[in-house]
Amino acid sequence: MAIFLAKRFTMMLLTMIAASFLVFAVCEFTPGSVARKSLGPFATQEVDLLTRKLKANDPLLVRYGRWAGVLLGVIPDPLQDPDTGLNFKDSRGAQYFGNFGYSTLNKLPVNDVIWDRLGNTAILGGLAFLLIVPLSIIFGIFSGLKEGGVLDRVLSIVSITFTSIPEFASGVFLVTLFVILWPVLPGTSPLDTGSGWSIPSQLVLPVAVLVIYDFGYVARMIRVSMIGVMEKPYIRTAVLKGMTTRQVVLGHALRNAMIAPFTVLLLQINFLISGVVVTELVFAYPGFGRLLLDASLFGDIATIEAATLITVAIAVVTQFIGDIGYMLLDPRIRLR
Amino acid sequence: MDKKSHPYIPTLLGQLNEGAISRRDFLRRSTLLGMSATAAYAMAGMVDPSTSAKAENLPKGGNLRIGMRCMEIKDPHLADFAEKSNVVRQVCEYLTITDRNNITHPYLLEKWDVSDDLKTWTLHIRKDVKWRKGRSLTADDVIWNLKRVCDPKVGSSMLGLFTGYLVEEFATGEKDDKGNPKKSSRLWSEKAIEKVDDHTVRLNTSSPQIAVAEHLFHYPMFILDPEENGSFGAGANGTGPFEIVEYTVGKGAKYKARTDYWGDGPYVDTFEFVDLGDSPGAGIAAMASKQVDGLSEADAVQINSMKSFPHVAVYKVETTQTIVARMHPDVDQFKDKRVRQAMRHAIDRDKVIQTVLLGAGTPAEDHHVAPSHPEYAALPKYGRDIDKAKKLLADAGFPDGFEYDMVTRPDPIWELNTAQALAEQFKDIGIKVNIKSLPSAQYWEVWTDAPFSLTAWGHRPLAIMTLGLAYRSNAAWNESHFSNAEFDTLLTQAEGILDPKERSKVMAKIETIMQDEGPIVQPFWRIFSTVMDKKVKGFDLHPSQYIFAHNYAVAMA
Numbered sequence: 001m002a003i004f005l006a007k008r009f010t011m012m013l014l015t016m017i018a019a020s021f022l023v024f025a026v027c028e029f030t031p032g033s034v035a036r037k038s039l040g041p042f043a044t045q046e047v048d049l050l051t052r053k054l055k056a057n058d059p060l061l062v063r064y065g066r067w068a069g070v071l072l073g074v075i076p077d078p079l080q081d082p083d084t085g086l087n088f089k090d091s092r093g094a095q096y097f098g099n100f101g102y103s104t105l106n107k108l109p110v111n112d113v114i115w116d117r118l119g120n121t122a123i124l125g126g127l128a129f130l131l132i133v134p135l136s137i138i139f140g141i142f143s144g145l146k147e148g149g150v151l152d153r154v155l156s157i158v159s160i161t162f163t164s165i166p167e168f169a170s171g172v173f174l175v176t177l178f179v180i181l182w183p184v185l186p187g188t189s190p191l192d193t194g195s196g197w198s199i200p201s202q203l204v205l206p207v208a209v210l211v212i213y214d215f216g217y218v219a220r221m222i223r224v225s226m227i228g229v230m231e232k233p234y235i236r237t238a239v240l241k242g243m244t245t246r247q248v249v250l251g252h253a254l255r256n257a258m259i260a261p262f263t264v265l266l267l268q269i270n271f272l273i274s275g276v277v278v279t280e281l282v283f284a285y286p287g288f289g290r291l292l293l294d295a296s297l298f299g300d301i302a303t304i305e306a307a308t309l310i311t312v313a314i315a316v317v318t319q320f321i322g323d324i325g326y327m328l329l330d331p332r333i334r335l336r
Numbered sequence: 337m338d339k340k341s342h343p344y345i346p347t348l349l350g351q352l353n354e355g356a357i358s359r360r361d362f363l364r365r366s367t368l369l370g371m372s373a374t375a376a377y378a379m380a381g382m383v384d385p386s387t388s389a390k391a392e393n394l395p396k397g398g399n400l401r402i403g404m405r406c407m408e409i410k411d412p413h414l415a416d417f418a419e420k421s422n423v424v425r426q427v428c429e430y431l432t433i434t435d436r437n438n439i440t441h442p443y444l445l446e447k448w449d450v451s452d453d454l455k456t457w458t459l460h461i462r463k464d465v466k467w468r469k470g471r472s473l474t475a476d477d478v479i480w481n482l483k484r485v486c487d488p489k490v491g492s493s494m495l496g497l498f499t500g501y502l503v504e505e506f507a508t509g510e511k512d513d514k515g516n517p518k519k520s521s522r523l524w525s526e527k528a529i530e531k532v533d534d535h536t537v538r539l540n541t542s543s544p545q546i547a548v549a550e551h552l553f554h555y556p557m558f559i560l561d562p563e564e565n566g567s568f569g570a571g572a573n574g575t576g577p578f579e580i581v582e583y584t585v586g587k588g589a590k591y592k593a594r595t596d597y598w599g600d601g602p603y604v605d606t607f608e609f610v611d612l613g614d615s616p617g618a619g620i621a622a623m624a625s626k627q628v629d630g631l632s633e634a635d636a637v638q639i640n641s642m643k644s645f646p647h648v649a650v651y652k653v654e655t656t657q658t659i660v661a662r663m664h665p666d667v668d669q670f671k672d673k674r675v676r677q678a679m680r681h682a683i684d685r686d687k688v689i690q691t692v693l694l695g696a697g698t699p700a701e702d703h704h705v706a707p708s709h710p711e712y713a714a715l716p717k718y719g720r721d722i723d724k725a726k727k728l729l730a731d732a733g734f735p736d737g738f739e740y741d742m743v744t745r746p747d748p749i750w751e752l753n754t755a756q757a758l759a760e761q762f763k764d765i766g767i768k769v770n771i772k773s774l775p776s777a778q779y780w781e782v783w784t785d786a787p788f789s790l791t792a793w794g795h796r797p798l799a800i801m802t803l804g805l806a807y808r809s810n811a812a813w814n815e816s817h818f819s820n821a822e823f824d825t826l827l828t829q830a831e832g833i834l835d836p837k838e839r840s841k842v843m844a845k846i847e848t849i850m851q852d853e854g855p856i857v858q859p860f861w862r863i864f865s866t867v868m869d870k871k872v873k874g875f876d877l878h879p880s881q882y883i884f885a886h887n888y889a890v891a892m893a
Contacts, residue, residue, distance in 0.1 A: 106585060129561075186621075187623075187624045188612060190610060190612070190627070193868070195401060195627035204639045205375065284611075284615065297774070
C-alpha cells in the first residue's frame with residue numbers, strides 16, 4: 001500500500017517536471033523571443049538590448065533552469081531587474097517560491113491575477129460538478145438497467161441531445177429564454193452585485209450550460225459500464241435468489257459499474273477548470289478559462305506557462321486521487 | 337455688439353445675412369474666435385440649446401452603470417482611445433469643450449481672446465475651480481500640462497496637433513542606425529506658452545492657427561495635477577465631478593460624486609464602468625437583464641436585437657467617425673503609389689456600408705475630410721473600377737497581385753466585419769489579404785507599428801485636426817508612416833485660414849494629394865449609435881463617443 005502510494009507520488013512529481021519542461025519549451029519555440037513579447041511585436045531597437053540583458057540567447061536547457069529557479073524562488077526574476085527598464089514591480093519581491101513572473105497582458109505579477117480567476121472558475125466548475133455527478137449517475141444507472149427499454153431510449157435521447165449542443169448555442173438559448181422572454185435571471189455574470197442581481201443568481205446560467213453540455217457524456221459512460229455489469233453471472237444469481245432490483249443495484253452492481261466511469265468523472269474536473277472558455281466568454285465571467293484565452297491570444301507567456309502548469313498540476317492530482325479511488329473500488333489493484 | 341469681440345465677427349455676420357454661410361457655420365466660427373456661445377446664438381437669431389434645455393429638475397442620487405471596455409491607462413496624456421479617455425474624463429477636465437453640435441465652449445476656461453492675426457491666444461482660467469485635494473486651479477497647473485504634452489519624451493498625440501504653431505521640429509545632429517539625421521521637437525520659442533498672471537495663460541504661436549480651442553478638447557489634453565506627474569489610478573486628483581475609487585483593467589471603474597464640484601452636477605451619487613469583454617452578445621444580455629444602464633457604444637447589429645426591449649432607448653448621431661485601411665509606404669508591396677491607388681479603386685463603398693453597417697453610414701473619398709467638415713472641398717467622384725485597379729497593379733510590378741497580412745481587432749465587431757468586406761473586394765484585383773485579428777488589448781499596443789492595418793478614427797469637428805493628428809510627418813499617431821513635405825506645408829497653411837471658403841481651396845490640394853499618393857483606403861463615415869435604459873435622464877450622445885457622467889441622472893422607479 002505504502003509502496004504503491006510512494007510510486008504514484010514519484011510518478012506525479014516526474015510528470016510535473018516533464019510537463020513544466022514541455023510547456024516552457026513550447027512557449028519558447030513559438031515565433032518571437034521573450035524580449036520581443038515583453039516589448040510588443042513591433043518594437044525596434046530595444047529588443048536586441050533586452051535580449052542581451054535577459055540572456056535570452058542562452059541554450060534552452062539553461063533558460064529552462066533559470067525559469068525553474070525563478071519559479072522555485074532560488075534566483076530573482078530577471079524581468080524585474082530595474083536595468084531592463086520594463087518597470088515590472090512585484091510587491092512580494094523578485095525572489096520567492098511560486099514566482100510565476102510578470103503578466104505582460106495585465107501589467108501585474110501573474111500571482112496577482114491568476115488565483116482570483118482560478119477561484120472563480122473553481123466555484124463555477126465545483127457547482128457544475130456537484131450537479132453532474134448525481135445527474136449522470138442516475139441517468140446512467142436507469143438507462144443501463146434495461147438496455148433498449150423505453151426508459152433507456154428516452155434517457156439516451158436526452159443525454160445525447162444535450163451533449164451535442166455546443167456551449168455557445170445553449171448559452172444563447174438559455175439567455176433568450178430566461179433573460180429576454182422570461183426575465184428571471186441576469187444575462188451576464190461579472191460576479192459583482194452592483195447591478196442588483198445576487199451572485200448565486202449570476203451563477204445559475206453558466207452552471208446550467210456546463211451541466212447540460214457535460215452530464216450526458218458521463219451518463220453514457222456509466223450506462224455502458226452498467227450494461228456490462230448487469231450481464232454478469234453474479235447479478236443473474238442475485239436476481240434468481242429473489243433480491244429486489246434496488247438491492248441488486250445498490251448492493252452488487254453499482255460498485256463494479258462505477259470503476260471505469262470513476263476515471264471519466266475525475267477527468268471532468270480538468271475539463272471544468274480549463275475547458276470553460278466558451279461559457280466564460282458568453283457570460284463575461286471573470287474566470288480562469290478567459291484568462292488563459294486572453295493570455296494565449298496576447299502572447300502573455302508568463303501567464304500561459306503558469307496557467308498550463310496549474311492545469312497540469314490539477315490533472316496530476318486528480319489522477320492521483322483517481323488511482324486511490326480505483327484502489328478502494330477494485331481490490332485487485334492493491335495486489336499489483 | 338460686444339466691443340471686445342474679434343474684428344472678423346462682423347464679416348461673419350455679413351456672410352450669414354447674405355446666406356453665404358449657414359447658421360451652424362456662423363456659430364462654429366464665431367465661438368472659435370472667443371465669442372460666447374450664448375452671444376453667438378443670439379446674434380444668429382437662435383436660442384442656445386444648452387441654456388433652454390438645461391435640466392434643473394433632473395432627479396438626484398442613485399447609481400449609474402455603463403458597459404465599456406476598460407484597458408490599461410499608462411498616462412492620461414497618452415490616451416489613444418475614447419474608452420481610455422472616458423475613464424479619466426470623470427476625474428480630470430479639459431480647458432474647452434466641443435458640444436454635440438460641434439460648437440466649442442469654454443470649460444475650465446472662463447473665456448479666451450484671439451488676436452486679429454490669429455497668433456496670440458489668451459486663455460482666462462476660471463477662478464472658482466478647486467482640485468479635489470483642496471488647492472485652486474492655477475495658471476501654473478495649466479502651463480505644466482501644456483508643456484508636458486509638447487515634450488517628445490512623453491509621446492502625447494497632442495504633439496502632432498501643436499506642431500506647426502507651438503512646436504517645431506529640429507535636427508538633433510545625431511544620426512540613426514540608417515544614417516538619417518535624427519529629428520526631435522521642441523517649443524518654437526521660450527515664450528510660446530507664457531504666464532500672464534495666476535489665472536491667465538497666453539499662447540504665442542509661430543503661425544496663425546484657428547483650431548486652438550478645439551485642440552484643447554482633444555482627448556488626451558486633460559489638465560492633470562502636476563504633483564502626480566502623469567500617473568493615474570484610484571484616488572487620482574482632478575478638478576472633475578467624480579473621485580475614482582477603484583480601477584481594474586478588464587473589470588471596471590468605480591466613482592464617487594464630489595460634493596464640492598464647481599460646475600453643474602453630478603446628479604448620481606456613484607458611477608461605474610463595467611467591462612463586458614470582447615463578446616458582443618454580452619452587452620445585449622447585460623442590457624436585457626438591466627445589469628448595466630447603458631453601453632458606451634452599440635453597433636447596428638446589437639441595436640437591431642435590442643430595439644424590441646421596452647426599457648431601452650436608442651441614440652444615434654452623425655459623425656466624422658471612420659475607419660481606414662492604411663498602408664506603410666516604406667513596405668515593398670505598398671512602396672509604389674499605384675498600388676495604393678489600385679487598392680482605392682478596388683472598393684465598392686455602398687456595398688461595404690450595406691453589409692457592415694446595415695446602411696448606417698455614408699461613402700468616404702479616401703482623404704479623411706468629411707462632407708460635414710466646414711473645410712470640405714468636393715473633388716470629382718470615382719467609384720469601383722476593377723480594370724483600372726488591375727492595370728495600376730500591373731504597372732507597379734504586381735501583375736498577379738500579392739498576399740499580405742492585415743492587422744485588426746474583433747471588438748467592436750463592425751471593425752472586423754469591415755476588414756472581411758474589404759478583404760473580399762481586394763481579392764477581385766488579385767490582392768489576397770489575410771486578416772490577423774488581435775485581441776483589442778494587443779491591437780492597441782501595436783496599432784501605430786503594423787505595416788498594414790485597419791484603424792477606426794474618432795470624430796473631430798475640423799478636418800485639419802484629424803489630418804494633423806494622423807498624417808503630419810512627426811505626429812505620434814501617424815500610424816500610416818505617411819510623410820510628405822508638401823502635405824505638411826499645406827496643412828500648416830490651412831490651419832491659419834479662418835474663412836472656410838478660402839481654407840477649402842487649400843484643402844482641395846490636400847485632398848488631391850491624399851487621393852493621388854495617400855496611404856489610406858477609407859470606405860465610409862459612420863453613424864454612431866448606442867443604447868441607454870430609459871430611466872437614464874440627461875443623456876446626449878456625443879459624436880466623439882465621450883461620456884460625461886456628471887450630466888446624466890437616473891430616474892428612480
